[in-house]
Amino acid sequence: MQIPAAFDYARADSVEHALELLEQHGPESRLIAGGHSLLPMMKLRLARPEWLVDINDLHELDFISEDAEVLRIGALTRHATLLESDVIARLFAIITDAEHVIADPVVRNRGTIGGSLCQADPAEDLSTVCHVLSAEVVIRGRSGERTLSMADLHRGPYETAVAQDEILTEIRLPVRPRFGSAYEKVERRVGDWAIVAAGAAVSLAGDGSIEQARVGLTAVGLDSGTVTRAEEALRGGRPSEELFVEAARLAGEDCSPDSDQRGPVDYKRHLADELTRRVLRRACRRAAEQGAEQTCRLP
Amino acid sequence: MQIAMTVNGEQVTRDAEPRVLLVHFIREVLGLTGTHTGCDTSNCGVCVVLMDGKPVKSCTVLAAMAAGHDVRTVEGLAKNGTLDPVQQGFMEEHGLQCGFCTPGMMLTARALLDSNPHPDDHQIREAISGQICRCTGYATIVRSVHWAANHAAEEVPG
Numbered sequence: 001m002q003i004p005a006a007f008d009y010a011r012a013d014s015v016e017h018a019l020e021l022l023e024q025h026g027p028e029s030r031l032i033a034g035g036h037s038l039l040p041m042m043k044l045r046l047a048r049p050e051w052l053v054d055i056n057d058l059h060e061l062d063f064i065s066e067d068a069e070v071l072r073i074g075a076l077t078r079h080a081t082l083l084e085s086d087v088i089a090r091l092f093a094i095i096t097d098a099e100h101v102i103a104d105p106v107v108r109n110r111g112t113i114g115g116s117l118c119q120a121d122p123a124e125d126l127s128t129v130c131h132v133l134s135a136e137v138v139i140r141g142r143s144g145e146r147t148l149s150m151a152d153l154h155r156g157p158y159e160t161a162v163a164q165d166e167i168l169t170e171i172r173l174p175v176r177p178r179f180g181s182a183y184e185k186v187e188r189r190v191g192d193w194a195i196v197a198a199g200a201a202v203s204l205a206g207d208g209s210i211e212q213a214r215v216g217l218t219a220v221g222l223d224s225g226t227v228t229r230a231e232e233a234l235r236g237g238r239p240s241e242e243l244f245v246e247a248a249r250l251a252g253e254d255c256s257p258d259s260d261q262r263g264p265v266d267y268k269r270h271l272a273d274e275l276t277r278r279v280l281r282r283a284c285r286r287a288a289e290q291g292a293e294q295t296c297r298l299p
Numbered sequence: 300m301q302i303a304m305t306v307n308g309e310q311v312t313r314d315a316e317p318r319v320l321l322v323h324f325i326r327e328v329l330g331l332t333g334t335h336t337g338c339d340t341s342n343c344g345v346c347v348v349l350m351d352g353k354p355v356k357s358c359t360v361l362a363a364m365a366a367g368h369d370v371r372t373v374e375g376l377a378k379n380g381t382l383d384p385v386q387q388g389f390m391e392e393h394g395l396q397c398g399f400c401t402p403g404m405m406l407t408a409r410a411l412l413d414s415n416p417h418p419d420d421h422q423i424r425e426a427i428s429g430q431i432c433r434c435t436g437y438a439t440i441v442r443s444v445h446w447a448a449n450h451a452a453e454e455v456p457g
Contacts, residue, residue, distance in 0.1 A: 001336070001339065002339040002340070003318060003319075003320065003323075004318045005318070006316065006317075006318055007317055007318060008317060009300065009317035009361070009363045011363075011366075032361075032364070035359060035360065035361070035364065036341055036356075036359050039320075039359050039360075039361070040340055040341065040359065043339065043340075052317070052361075054361075054363070054364055056364060080353075103429070104344075104428050104429025104430075105354075105425060105426055105428060105429055106344060106347055106354045106355060106356055106407065106429040106430070107341060107356065107359075107429060109353045109354060109355055110355055110356075110359070110360070190428045190429070191342065191428070191429055
Protein backbone atom coordinates (compact mmCIF):
# COMPACT_ATOMS: atom_id res chain seq x y z
CA MET A 1 0.00 0.00 0.00
CA GLN A 2 1.44 3.37 -1.00
CA ILE A 3 0.75 6.34 1.27
CA PRO A 4 2.50 9.72 1.26
CA ALA A 5 4.71 10.77 4.16
CA ALA A 6 3.01 13.07 6.67
CA PHE A 7 2.40 16.70 5.69
CA ASP A 8 0.13 19.57 6.62
CA TYR A 9 -2.70 20.71 4.39
CA ALA A 10 -4.18 24.11 3.67
CA ARG A 11 -6.84 25.07 1.16
CA ALA A 12 -6.55 28.35 -0.71
CA ASP A 13 -9.64 30.33 -1.73
CA SER A 14 -7.95 32.81 -4.10
CA VAL A 15 -4.67 33.24 -5.95
CA GLU A 16 -3.59 35.87 -3.41
CA HIS A 17 -4.44 33.49 -0.57
CA ALA A 18 -2.44 30.68 -2.22
CA LEU A 19 0.57 32.99 -2.55
CA GLU A 20 0.22 34.03 1.11
CA LEU A 21 0.12 30.40 2.20
CA LEU A 22 3.22 29.55 0.13
CA GLU A 23 5.07 32.46 1.70
CA GLN A 24 3.87 31.66 5.18
CA HIS A 25 4.77 27.95 5.07
CA GLY A 26 8.09 28.42 3.34
CA PRO A 27 10.23 26.49 0.88
CA GLU A 28 8.84 23.04 1.72
CA SER A 29 5.28 24.00 0.71
CA ARG A 30 3.91 22.96 -2.67
CA LEU A 31 0.75 23.70 -4.64
CA ILE A 32 -1.53 20.79 -5.49
CA ALA A 33 -4.16 20.91 -8.24
CA GLY A 34 -5.21 17.66 -9.96
CA GLY A 35 -2.52 15.85 -7.99
CA HIS A 36 -2.06 13.07 -10.54
CA SER A 37 1.69 13.70 -10.78
CA LEU A 38 2.45 15.06 -7.31
CA LEU A 39 0.57 12.44 -5.25
CA PRO A 40 2.21 9.45 -7.01
CA MET A 41 5.61 11.15 -6.50
CA MET A 42 4.80 11.71 -2.82
CA LYS A 43 3.81 8.05 -2.42
CA LEU A 44 7.21 7.05 -3.80
CA ARG A 45 9.00 9.73 -1.67
CA LEU A 46 10.27 11.35 -4.86
CA ALA A 47 8.58 14.46 -3.47
CA ARG A 48 8.21 15.13 0.22
CA PRO A 49 6.61 18.52 0.86
CA GLU A 50 5.83 19.57 4.42
CA TRP A 51 2.79 21.58 3.37
CA LEU A 52 0.33 21.13 0.53
CA VAL A 53 -1.64 24.16 -0.59
CA ASP A 54 -4.76 22.91 -2.36
CA ILE A 55 -5.76 25.25 -5.21
CA ASN A 56 -8.73 23.27 -6.53
CA ASP A 57 -11.12 25.96 -5.26
CA LEU A 58 -9.52 28.71 -7.37
CA HIS A 59 -12.36 28.90 -9.88
CA GLU A 60 -10.91 32.20 -11.09
CA LEU A 61 -8.23 30.06 -12.82
CA ASP A 62 -10.72 27.76 -14.57
CA PHE A 63 -11.64 29.55 -17.80
CA ILE A 64 -11.22 29.60 -21.58
CA SER A 65 -11.54 33.10 -22.97
CA GLU A 66 -11.31 34.13 -26.61
CA ASP A 67 -10.62 37.50 -28.15
CA ALA A 68 -9.47 38.45 -31.63
CA GLU A 69 -5.76 37.99 -31.08
CA VAL A 70 -5.31 35.61 -28.19
CA LEU A 71 -6.97 32.67 -26.49
CA ARG A 72 -6.46 32.66 -22.73
CA ILE A 73 -6.69 29.42 -20.77
CA GLY A 74 -6.77 29.43 -16.97
CA ALA A 75 -4.14 27.19 -15.38
CA LEU A 76 -6.74 25.21 -13.43
CA THR A 77 -8.68 24.22 -16.57
CA ARG A 78 -9.06 20.43 -16.49
CA HIS A 79 -8.06 18.16 -19.35
CA ALA A 80 -11.69 17.06 -19.71
CA THR A 81 -12.79 20.69 -20.15
CA LEU A 82 -10.16 21.30 -22.83
CA LEU A 83 -11.18 18.13 -24.66
CA GLU A 84 -14.85 19.15 -24.71
CA SER A 85 -14.28 22.80 -25.65
CA ASP A 86 -15.68 23.88 -29.04
CA VAL A 87 -13.54 27.03 -29.05
CA ILE A 88 -10.38 24.97 -28.57
CA ALA A 89 -11.40 22.50 -31.29
CA ARG A 90 -12.05 25.36 -33.73
CA LEU A 91 -8.91 27.41 -33.03
CA PHE A 92 -6.35 24.88 -31.80
CA ALA A 93 -7.29 21.37 -32.90
CA ILE A 94 -3.84 20.21 -31.75
CA ILE A 95 -5.08 20.53 -28.15
CA THR A 96 -8.17 18.45 -28.86
CA ASP A 97 -6.00 15.84 -30.64
CA ALA A 98 -3.63 15.69 -27.67
CA GLU A 99 -6.33 15.61 -25.01
CA HIS A 100 -7.85 12.50 -26.61
CA VAL A 101 -4.63 10.64 -25.77
CA ILE A 102 -3.58 12.24 -22.47
CA ALA A 103 -3.93 9.69 -19.67
CA ASP A 104 -7.49 8.30 -19.62
CA PRO A 105 -10.96 9.86 -19.24
CA VAL A 106 -11.07 9.44 -15.45
CA VAL A 107 -7.64 11.02 -14.92
CA ARG A 108 -8.63 13.82 -17.32
CA ASN A 109 -11.42 14.78 -14.91
CA ARG A 110 -8.75 15.88 -12.41
CA GLY A 111 -5.55 16.83 -14.23
CA THR A 112 -5.04 20.49 -15.22
CA ILE A 113 -3.12 22.25 -17.99
CA GLY A 114 -1.18 24.36 -15.48
CA GLY A 115 -0.18 21.26 -13.53
CA SER A 116 0.97 19.54 -16.71
CA LEU A 117 3.19 22.46 -17.72
CA CYS A 118 4.63 22.91 -14.21
CA GLN A 119 5.38 19.20 -13.88
CA ALA A 120 7.51 19.58 -17.05
CA ASP A 121 7.74 15.86 -17.66
CA PRO A 122 9.73 15.32 -20.88
CA ALA A 123 7.10 12.83 -22.08
CA GLU A 124 4.18 15.15 -21.32
CA ASP A 125 2.00 16.09 -24.29
CA LEU A 126 0.74 19.60 -23.50
CA SER A 127 4.29 20.91 -23.11
CA THR A 128 5.01 20.03 -26.75
CA VAL A 129 1.62 21.41 -27.76
CA CYS A 130 2.26 24.74 -26.03
CA HIS A 131 5.75 24.99 -27.55
CA VAL A 132 4.31 24.37 -31.00
CA LEU A 133 1.57 26.97 -30.44
CA SER A 134 4.15 29.59 -29.32
CA ALA A 135 2.30 29.90 -26.03
CA GLU A 136 3.13 32.41 -23.34
CA VAL A 137 2.50 31.68 -19.70
CA VAL A 138 1.61 34.13 -16.96
CA ILE A 139 3.26 33.60 -13.57
CA ARG A 140 2.12 35.47 -10.50
CA GLY A 141 4.04 36.08 -7.28
CA ARG A 142 3.58 38.38 -4.29
CA SER A 143 5.44 41.13 -6.13
CA GLY A 144 3.43 40.94 -9.35
CA GLU A 145 3.04 39.16 -12.64
CA ARG A 146 5.45 38.18 -15.38
CA THR A 147 4.93 36.61 -18.78
CA LEU A 148 7.30 33.99 -20.19
CA SER A 149 7.65 32.06 -23.42
CA MET A 150 7.55 28.27 -23.21
CA ALA A 151 11.29 28.18 -23.93
CA ASP A 152 11.88 30.37 -20.86
CA LEU A 153 9.38 28.43 -18.72
CA HIS A 154 10.94 25.01 -19.25
CA ARG A 155 14.51 24.78 -18.02
CA GLY A 156 14.87 21.03 -18.32
CA PRO A 157 13.13 17.83 -17.26
CA TYR A 158 10.90 18.53 -14.24
CA GLU A 159 12.37 22.02 -13.93
CA THR A 160 10.59 25.30 -14.66
CA ALA A 161 11.05 29.01 -14.07
CA VAL A 162 8.10 29.03 -11.65
CA ALA A 163 9.59 29.74 -8.22
CA GLN A 164 8.40 27.93 -5.12
CA ASP A 165 6.40 30.98 -4.01
CA GLU A 166 4.82 31.66 -7.41
CA ILE A 167 1.84 30.26 -9.29
CA LEU A 168 1.32 29.77 -13.00
CA THR A 169 -2.07 31.39 -13.62
CA GLU A 170 -2.71 31.52 -17.34
CA ILE A 171 -1.65 30.21 -20.76
CA ARG A 172 -1.95 32.59 -23.73
CA LEU A 173 -2.14 31.27 -27.27
CA PRO A 174 -1.81 33.67 -30.21
CA VAL A 175 -4.72 33.38 -32.69
CA ARG A 176 -3.65 33.57 -36.34
CA PRO A 177 -5.54 33.53 -39.61
CA ARG A 178 -5.25 30.56 -42.02
CA PHE A 179 -3.87 28.52 -39.14
CA GLY A 180 -3.96 24.77 -38.61
CA SER A 181 -2.45 22.41 -36.06
CA ALA A 182 -2.39 18.70 -35.23
CA TYR A 183 -0.98 16.17 -32.76
CA GLU A 184 -0.47 12.43 -32.91
CA LYS A 185 0.99 10.01 -30.39
CA VAL A 186 1.98 6.37 -30.35
CA GLU A 187 1.58 4.76 -26.94
CA ARG A 188 1.80 1.17 -25.75
CA ARG A 189 -1.66 1.22 -24.21
CA VAL A 190 -4.36 3.71 -23.23
CA GLY A 191 -3.14 6.15 -20.62
CA ASP A 192 0.55 5.49 -21.06
CA TRP A 193 3.19 8.09 -21.77
CA ALA A 194 4.15 8.54 -25.42
CA ILE A 195 6.69 6.28 -27.05
CA VAL A 196 6.92 9.25 -29.40
CA ALA A 197 4.43 11.97 -30.28
CA ALA A 198 4.56 14.82 -32.79
CA GLY A 199 2.79 18.14 -33.04
CA ALA A 200 2.72 20.71 -35.82
CA ALA A 201 1.27 24.18 -36.35
CA VAL A 202 1.30 26.08 -39.65
CA SER A 203 -0.07 29.36 -40.89
CA LEU A 204 -0.53 29.85 -44.60
CA ALA A 205 0.08 33.02 -46.60
CA GLY A 206 -2.62 34.39 -48.93
CA ASP A 207 -1.08 32.48 -51.84
CA GLY A 208 -1.30 29.16 -49.99
CA SER A 209 2.41 28.86 -49.15
CA ILE A 210 3.58 28.16 -45.62
CA GLU A 211 4.23 31.42 -43.81
CA GLN A 212 5.14 29.98 -40.41
CA ALA A 213 5.62 26.42 -39.24
CA ARG A 214 6.42 24.86 -35.91
CA VAL A 215 7.11 21.19 -35.33
CA GLY A 216 7.49 19.62 -31.91
CA LEU A 217 8.30 16.12 -30.71
CA THR A 218 7.50 14.50 -27.35
CA ALA A 219 9.65 12.01 -25.42
CA VAL A 220 12.66 12.10 -27.78
CA GLY A 221 15.05 14.33 -25.82
CA LEU A 222 14.49 17.71 -27.44
CA ASP A 223 15.71 20.52 -25.22
CA SER A 224 14.28 23.35 -27.28
CA GLY A 225 10.87 21.71 -27.65
CA THR A 226 10.72 22.22 -31.40
CA VAL A 227 12.68 21.04 -34.40
CA THR A 228 14.38 24.02 -36.02
CA ARG A 229 15.72 22.51 -39.27
CA ALA A 230 12.36 20.97 -40.14
CA GLU A 231 10.67 24.31 -39.50
CA GLU A 232 13.12 26.14 -41.73
CA ALA A 233 12.59 23.63 -44.52
CA LEU A 234 8.84 24.22 -44.37
CA ARG A 235 8.88 28.01 -44.29
CA GLY A 236 7.97 29.57 -47.62
CA GLY A 237 7.25 26.21 -49.28
CA ARG A 238 3.98 25.07 -50.75
CA PRO A 239 2.29 22.29 -48.77
CA SER A 240 3.07 19.06 -50.61
CA GLU A 241 3.90 15.45 -49.80
CA GLU A 242 7.54 15.99 -50.91
CA LEU A 243 7.92 18.92 -48.52
CA PHE A 244 6.37 17.01 -45.61
CA VAL A 245 8.64 14.02 -46.27
CA GLU A 246 11.73 16.23 -46.28
CA ALA A 247 10.75 18.11 -43.09
CA ALA A 248 9.87 14.85 -41.35
CA ARG A 249 13.20 13.32 -42.34
CA LEU A 250 14.98 16.28 -40.70
CA ALA A 251 12.81 15.96 -37.59
CA GLY A 252 13.70 12.27 -37.31
CA GLU A 253 17.41 13.08 -37.68
CA ASP A 254 17.43 16.00 -35.25
CA CYS A 255 15.76 14.35 -32.27
CA SER A 256 17.82 12.40 -29.76
CA PRO A 257 15.75 9.57 -28.28
CA ASP A 258 17.03 7.13 -25.69
CA SER A 259 16.55 3.40 -25.93
CA ASP A 260 14.29 2.23 -23.09
CA GLN A 261 11.47 -0.18 -22.30
CA ARG A 262 9.29 1.71 -24.78
CA GLY A 263 11.55 0.95 -27.71
CA PRO A 264 14.98 1.22 -29.35
CA VAL A 265 16.41 4.41 -30.83
CA ASP A 266 15.87 3.51 -34.50
CA TYR A 267 12.20 2.71 -33.87
CA LYS A 268 11.69 6.04 -32.12
CA ARG A 269 13.40 7.92 -34.96
CA HIS A 270 11.14 6.12 -37.40
CA LEU A 271 8.11 7.18 -35.35
CA ALA A 272 9.32 10.79 -35.16
CA ASP A 273 9.64 10.84 -38.96
CA GLU A 274 6.29 9.14 -39.68
CA LEU A 275 4.30 11.08 -37.07
CA THR A 276 5.76 14.40 -38.26
CA ARG A 277 4.53 13.65 -41.79
CA ARG A 278 1.07 12.84 -40.50
CA VAL A 279 0.68 15.94 -38.35
CA LEU A 280 2.01 18.20 -41.12
CA ARG A 281 -0.54 16.81 -43.58
CA ARG A 282 -3.35 17.32 -41.10
CA ALA A 283 -2.20 20.76 -39.90
CA CYS A 284 -1.90 22.06 -43.48
CA ARG A 285 -5.30 20.67 -44.42
CA ARG A 286 -6.86 22.31 -41.39
CA ALA A 287 -5.12 25.62 -42.15
CA ALA A 288 -6.47 25.53 -45.72
CA GLU A 289 -9.99 24.75 -44.46
CA GLN A 290 -9.84 27.55 -41.90
CA GLY A 291 -8.58 29.93 -44.58
CA ALA A 292 -11.46 28.96 -46.87
CA GLU A 293 -14.00 29.55 -44.10
CA GLN A 294 -12.54 32.93 -43.29
CA THR A 295 -12.65 33.98 -46.94
CA CYS A 296 -16.29 32.91 -47.18
CA ARG A 297 -17.19 35.00 -44.14
CA LEU A 298 -15.86 38.21 -45.71
CA PRO A 299 -18.64 40.62 -46.74
CA MET B 300 -7.87 17.37 10.75
CA GLN B 301 -11.66 17.34 10.55
CA ILE B 302 -12.85 16.20 7.13
CA ALA B 303 -16.50 16.69 6.21
CA MET B 304 -18.09 15.55 2.96
CA THR B 305 -21.29 14.07 1.61
CA VAL B 306 -21.06 10.34 0.93
CA ASN B 307 -24.00 8.65 -0.77
CA GLY B 308 -26.25 11.54 0.26
CA GLU B 309 -25.22 11.47 3.88
CA GLN B 310 -23.14 14.19 5.54
CA VAL B 311 -20.12 12.64 7.29
CA THR B 312 -17.45 14.30 9.43
CA ARG B 313 -14.40 12.35 10.59
CA ASP B 314 -10.96 13.04 11.94
CA ALA B 315 -8.16 11.93 9.61
CA GLU B 316 -4.58 12.84 8.77
CA PRO B 317 -4.12 15.08 5.71
CA ARG B 318 -2.19 12.29 4.00
CA VAL B 319 -5.15 9.88 4.07
CA LEU B 320 -6.22 9.08 0.53
CA LEU B 321 -9.90 9.26 -0.35
CA VAL B 322 -10.00 5.50 -1.03
CA HIS B 323 -8.69 4.73 2.46
CA PHE B 324 -11.03 7.27 4.04
CA ILE B 325 -13.95 5.53 2.34
CA ARG B 326 -12.85 1.99 3.12
CA GLU B 327 -11.20 2.26 6.50
CA VAL B 328 -12.66 5.34 8.17
CA LEU B 329 -16.22 5.00 6.85
CA GLY B 330 -16.13 1.20 6.51
CA LEU B 331 -17.53 1.24 2.97
CA THR B 332 -15.49 -1.58 1.47
CA GLY B 333 -17.30 -1.77 -1.85
CA THR B 334 -14.69 0.60 -3.26
CA HIS B 335 -11.58 -1.45 -3.98
CA THR B 336 -7.87 -0.68 -3.93
CA GLY B 337 -5.72 -2.02 -6.73
CA CYS B 338 -2.57 -0.56 -8.19
CA ASP B 339 -2.16 2.52 -5.92
CA THR B 340 -0.84 4.39 -8.97
CA SER B 341 -4.01 5.65 -10.74
CA ASN B 342 -3.62 3.10 -13.53
CA CYS B 343 -6.12 0.32 -12.82
CA GLY B 344 -9.28 2.21 -11.92
CA VAL B 345 -10.75 -0.22 -9.37
CA CYS B 346 -10.91 2.65 -6.85
CA VAL B 347 -13.13 4.86 -9.03
CA VAL B 348 -15.84 6.77 -7.18
CA LEU B 349 -17.95 9.71 -8.31
CA MET B 350 -16.97 13.15 -7.01
CA ASP B 351 -19.58 15.78 -7.84
CA GLY B 352 -20.92 13.30 -10.39
CA LYS B 353 -17.62 12.71 -12.19
CA PRO B 354 -15.53 9.54 -11.97
CA VAL B 355 -12.22 10.01 -10.15
CA LYS B 356 -9.52 7.58 -9.07
CA SER B 357 -9.82 7.78 -5.29
CA CYS B 358 -6.26 6.49 -4.75
CA THR B 359 -5.03 9.76 -6.24
CA VAL B 360 -7.29 12.20 -4.39
CA LEU B 361 -6.67 13.15 -0.77
CA ALA B 362 -9.66 12.82 1.52
CA ALA B 363 -8.90 16.43 2.50
CA MET B 364 -9.28 17.47 -1.16
CA ALA B 365 -12.71 15.81 -1.29
CA ALA B 366 -13.89 17.73 1.78
CA GLY B 367 -17.00 19.76 0.97
CA HIS B 368 -17.71 17.65 -2.11
CA ASP B 369 -20.36 15.11 -2.99
CA VAL B 370 -18.94 11.57 -3.16
CA ARG B 371 -20.85 8.55 -4.41
CA THR B 372 -19.66 4.98 -4.03
CA VAL B 373 -21.06 1.65 -5.20
CA GLU B 374 -23.04 1.44 -1.94
CA GLY B 375 -24.96 4.52 -3.12
CA LEU B 376 -26.10 3.05 -6.45
CA ALA B 377 -29.11 1.06 -5.26
CA LYS B 378 -32.09 3.12 -4.07
CA ASN B 379 -34.46 1.78 -1.40
CA GLY B 380 -33.48 -1.81 -2.09
CA THR B 381 -33.86 -1.41 -5.86
CA LEU B 382 -30.75 -1.92 -7.91
CA ASP B 383 -29.62 0.82 -10.26
CA PRO B 384 -30.20 -0.23 -13.90
CA VAL B 385 -26.41 -0.38 -14.25
CA GLN B 386 -26.20 -2.97 -11.47
CA GLN B 387 -29.08 -4.92 -12.96
CA GLY B 388 -27.41 -4.76 -16.37
CA PHE B 389 -24.16 -6.20 -15.00
CA MET B 390 -26.22 -9.12 -13.63
CA GLU B 391 -28.27 -9.65 -16.79
CA GLU B 392 -25.33 -9.48 -19.19
CA HIS B 393 -22.68 -11.13 -16.99
CA GLY B 394 -20.62 -7.94 -16.77
CA LEU B 395 -18.39 -9.45 -14.11
CA GLN B 396 -16.58 -12.60 -13.17
CA CYS B 397 -14.29 -11.98 -10.19
CA GLY B 398 -15.94 -8.64 -9.39
CA PHE B 399 -12.80 -6.74 -8.50
CA CYS B 400 -13.20 -3.99 -11.12
CA THR B 401 -17.00 -3.99 -10.97
CA PRO B 402 -17.71 -1.15 -8.49
CA GLY B 403 -15.52 1.26 -10.45
CA MET B 404 -16.88 0.08 -13.79
CA MET B 405 -20.46 0.57 -12.62
CA LEU B 406 -19.83 4.08 -11.30
CA THR B 407 -18.16 5.16 -14.53
CA ALA B 408 -21.10 3.64 -16.41
CA ARG B 409 -23.54 5.58 -14.20
CA ALA B 410 -21.70 8.86 -14.87
CA LEU B 411 -21.60 8.12 -18.62
CA LEU B 412 -25.34 7.38 -18.78
CA ASP B 413 -26.14 10.50 -16.75
CA SER B 414 -24.46 12.67 -19.40
CA ASN B 415 -25.16 10.48 -22.45
CA PRO B 416 -28.23 8.22 -21.97
CA HIS B 417 -27.64 6.23 -25.18
CA PRO B 418 -23.92 5.77 -25.76
CA ASP B 419 -22.63 3.62 -28.62
CA ASP B 420 -20.02 0.86 -28.21
CA HIS B 421 -17.17 3.24 -28.90
CA GLN B 422 -18.34 5.78 -26.33
CA ILE B 423 -18.71 3.08 -23.68
CA ARG B 424 -15.26 1.66 -24.40
CA GLU B 425 -13.76 5.16 -24.31
CA ALA B 426 -15.45 5.93 -20.97
CA ILE B 427 -14.06 2.79 -19.28
CA SER B 428 -10.65 2.94 -20.98
CA GLY B 429 -8.96 4.04 -17.75
CA GLN B 430 -10.13 0.94 -15.93
CA ILE B 431 -8.79 -2.57 -16.24
CA CYS B 432 -10.82 -5.79 -16.23
CA ARG B 433 -8.80 -9.01 -16.46
CA CYS B 434 -11.80 -11.38 -16.66
CA THR B 435 -14.40 -10.34 -19.18
CA GLY B 436 -12.46 -8.97 -22.14
CA TYR B 437 -14.84 -5.99 -21.74
CA ALA B 438 -17.44 -7.34 -24.19
CA THR B 439 -19.94 -8.23 -21.50
CA ILE B 440 -19.28 -4.95 -19.66
CA VAL B 441 -20.17 -3.02 -22.83
CA ARG B 442 -23.33 -5.13 -23.17
CA SER B 443 -24.20 -4.48 -19.52
CA VAL B 444 -24.02 -0.71 -20.03
CA HIS B 445 -26.23 -1.02 -23.13
CA TRP B 446 -28.70 -3.04 -21.05
CA ALA B 447 -28.80 -0.24 -18.48
CA ALA B 448 -29.28 2.37 -21.22
CA ASN B 449 -32.18 0.39 -22.68
CA HIS B 450 -33.87 -0.08 -19.31
CA ALA B 451 -33.32 3.35 -17.82
CA ALA B 452 -36.93 4.43 -17.70
CA GLU B 453 -38.39 1.08 -16.68
CA GLU B 454 -39.16 -0.05 -13.20
CA VAL B 455 -36.33 -2.46 -12.47
CA PRO B 456 -37.33 -5.50 -10.41
CA GLY B 457 -35.62 -5.41 -7.00
